[in-house]
Amino acid sequence: MSTKALKEIKCELVVVGGGPAGMAAAVAAYEEGLRDILILERDDNLGGILRQCIHNGFGLHRFGEELTGPEYAYRYEKMVREYGIPFMTDTMVTSISEDRVVTAQNSKEGIFKIHAGAVVLAMGCRERPKGALNIAGHRPAGIYTAGTAQKFVNMKGYMPGKEVVILGSGDIGLIMARRMTLEGAKVKAVCELMPYSGGLARNIEQCLNDFGIPLMLSHTVVEIHGNDRLTGVTIGKVDEMRRPIPESFEYIPCDTLLLSCGLIPENELTKDAGISLDRITNGAVVDGERETEIPGVFACGNVLHVHDLVDYVSEEASIAGKAAVRFIRGEGAKNVNIPILADGQIRYTVPQKITEITPTRVYFRVADVYRDRKVTVTCGDEVLYQKKKQKLAPGEMETVELSADMIANAEKIGKALEFKLV
Amino acid sequence: MKRELTCIVCPRGCQLACELDDKGAIISVEGNICPRGKTYAVNECTNPQRVVTSTVRCKDGEVVSCKTSTTIPKGMMFDVMKAINTTLAENNVKIGDVIIKNVLGTGADVVATSNR
Numbered sequence: 001m002s003t004k005a006l007k008e009i010k011c012e013l014v015v016v017g018g019g020p021a022g023m024a025a026a027v028a029a030y031e032e033g034l035r036d037i038l039i040l041e042r043d044d045n046l047g048g049i050l051r052q053c054i055h056n057g058f059g060l061h062r063f064g065e066e067l068t069g070p071e072y073a074y075r076y077e078k079m080v081r082e083y084g085i086p087f088m089t090d091t092m093v094t095s096i097s098e099d100r101v102v103t104a105q106n107s108k109e110g111i112f113k114i115h116a117g118a119v120v121l122a123m124g125c126r127e128r129p130k131g132a133l134n135i136a137g138h139r140p141a142g143i144y145t146a147g148t149a150q151k152f153v154n155m156k157g158y159m160p161g162k163e164v165v166i167l168g169s170g171d172i173g174l175i176m177a178r179r180m181t182l183e184g185a186k187v188k189a190v191c192e193l194m195p196y197s198g199g200l201a202r203n204i205e206q207c208l209n210d211f212g213i214p215l216m217l218s219h220t221v222v223e224i225h226g227n228d229r230l231t232g233v234t235i236g237k238v239d240e241m242r243r244p245i246p247e248s249f250e251y252i253p254c255d256t257l258l259l260s261c262g263l264i265p266e267n268e269l270t271k272d273a274g275i276s277l278d279r280i281t282n283g284a285v286v287d288g289e290r291e292t293e294i295p296g297v298f299a300c301g302n303v304l305h306v307h308d309l310v311d312y313v314s315e316e317a318s319i320a321g322k323a324a325v326r327f328i329r330g331e332g333a334k335n336v337n338i339p340i341l342a343d344g345q346i347r348y349t350v351p352q353k354i355t356e357i358t359p360t361r362v363y364f365r366v367a368d369v370y371r372d373r374k375v376t377v378t379c380g381d382e383v384l385y386q387k388k389k390q391k392l393a394p395g396e397m398e399t400v401e402l403s404a405d406m407i408a409n410a411e412k413i414g415k416a417l418e419f420k421l422v
Numbered sequence: 423m424k425r426e427l428t429c430i431v432c433p434r435g436c437q438l439a440c441e442l443d444d445k446g447a448i449i450s451v452e453g454n455i456c457p458r459g460k461t462y463a464v465n466e467c468t469n470p471q472r473v474v475t476s477t478v479r480c481k482d483g484e485v486v487s488c489k490t491s492t493t494i495p496k497g498m499m500f501d502v503m504k505a506i507n508t509t510l511a512e513n514n515v516k517i518g519d520v521i522i523k524n525v526l527g528t529g530a531d532v533v534a535t536s537n538r
Binding site for chain 2: 051054055056057060066068070071074153154155156157182183200201202204205206209210308309
């Protein structure tokens with residue numbers, strides 16, 4: 001062990017993660033006039049998961065044109081480079097303390113500490129691994145999360161297999177069904193446990209229907225076959241309680257099983273810092289500024305809650321970046337404390353509370369597929385907002401714009417804002 | 423004749439109900455919230471188009487991501503894939519560089535979407 005003292009530096013704003021959220025937060029902070037910024041990224045370049053998302057469909061909201069993932073990331077990387085915002089790649093943050101001391105390490109600097117004026121958490125999310133899913137059978141080669149397969153195919157140029165079954169119909173799974181098919185694999189089925197897909201309708205159309213790949217709703221993989229290499233899977237239909245129905249079991253020979261079973265915000269650092277997490281989002285509890293329980297620590301992007309569109313990640317990160325600058329300058333004005341409650345049909349909201357009387361966009365997700373409902377916001381007996389929706393689905397994030405007047409009104413009433421479907 | 427489509431122009435994914443005549447030409451489109459939905463429905467029923475995104479091998483064996491610069495006929499996706507997979511890009515290819523000009527006469531170029 002080295003006897004050399006740890007290197008300690010000071011920085012006004014430390015951004016943990018150089019993906020779309022981290023870059024957008026840093027860019028927003030720079031554009032507010034802040035210069036002393038440092039982005040810490042554990043991969044060998046900026047861009048995060050977008051680097052391997054080579055399909056198009058990104059950026060319609062943010063840039064008004066359809067970009068591929070690497071192109072979207074490059075727009076922000078260019079801004080970071082042109083502004084001269086400092087960043088360190090191949091650098092891993094190992095802890096963040098309550099007084100905003102960030103400990104990080106890389107092979108050049110060793111372990112070092114940064115005393116930060118403010119911190120933006122932008123670590124993104126990771127895939128739910130198969131271990132959490134408890135499928136019977138051996139553990140042969142040929143089972144990957146969809147994102148791992150995506151990295152193999154798109155970044156390394158290796159095909160993980162030839163005959164594929166995909167479990168889970170999240171967007172990454174759908175995108176990989178098309179990608180593997182275009183590269184010559186036979187995708188035999190996409191099984192989805194739920195009676196609806198968690199992916200975007202456009203992806204079911206252009207990734208499955210275009211290639212005649214069956215989407216088997218209310219189906220799951222019940223057994224894995226093969227010792228050294230996967231030889232097949234048994235799939236089955238599930239009943240309303242999501243229990244497999246033995247009469248429906250069907251064997252499908254395949255050499256590859258891809259798992260697209262959801263994403264989990266990567267919040268180990270957040271938890272270690274003592275920040276409490278929302279039970280539903282698995283991300284920090286934040287206010288409209290995306291500030292966590294610890295003053296000066298903000299969170300944005302998929303580490304806060306899993307987004308469908310990177311455009312919304314950029315938007316949220318920009319809110320966090322600007323708020324961090326206000327905090328550093330002592331301009332943060334928290335004058336109210338209004339909790340936001342979700343009725344269960346609305347699964348969660350972000351933010352979970354409002355601390356400032358200012359127009360606030362609230363993102364939310366619903367628990368099931370609902371038709372012809374009214375998204376309603378009440379405070380006490382008063383209805384502050386109501387909007388008809390033909391269809392709401394868990395896979396699609398929704399928003400409500402709360403005006404400053406509504407928030408001031410809620411403050412006067414002195415009760416929580418309740419988000420519900422009626 | 424009626425045909426149901428899911429619009430793929432943007433993430434909203436509007437459900438389109440199309441009314442077609444005997445020759446397959448569009449008479450009416452419902453369910454689209456923007457004009458691009460109607461254009462999509464007309465194309466999808468007469469000459470369906472897609473953008474192909476993939477990776478192309480560079481001379482040193484690494485891969486770089488690429489796309490067709492515009493849409494190509496949907497029926498030519500696998501032909502375009504074959505063209506991409508039999509091409510070697512330069513090792514120093516940069517985002518926006520043309521890798522295959524006018525691929526298979528479609529009018530679309532295959533361009534790099536990331537930097538090496």
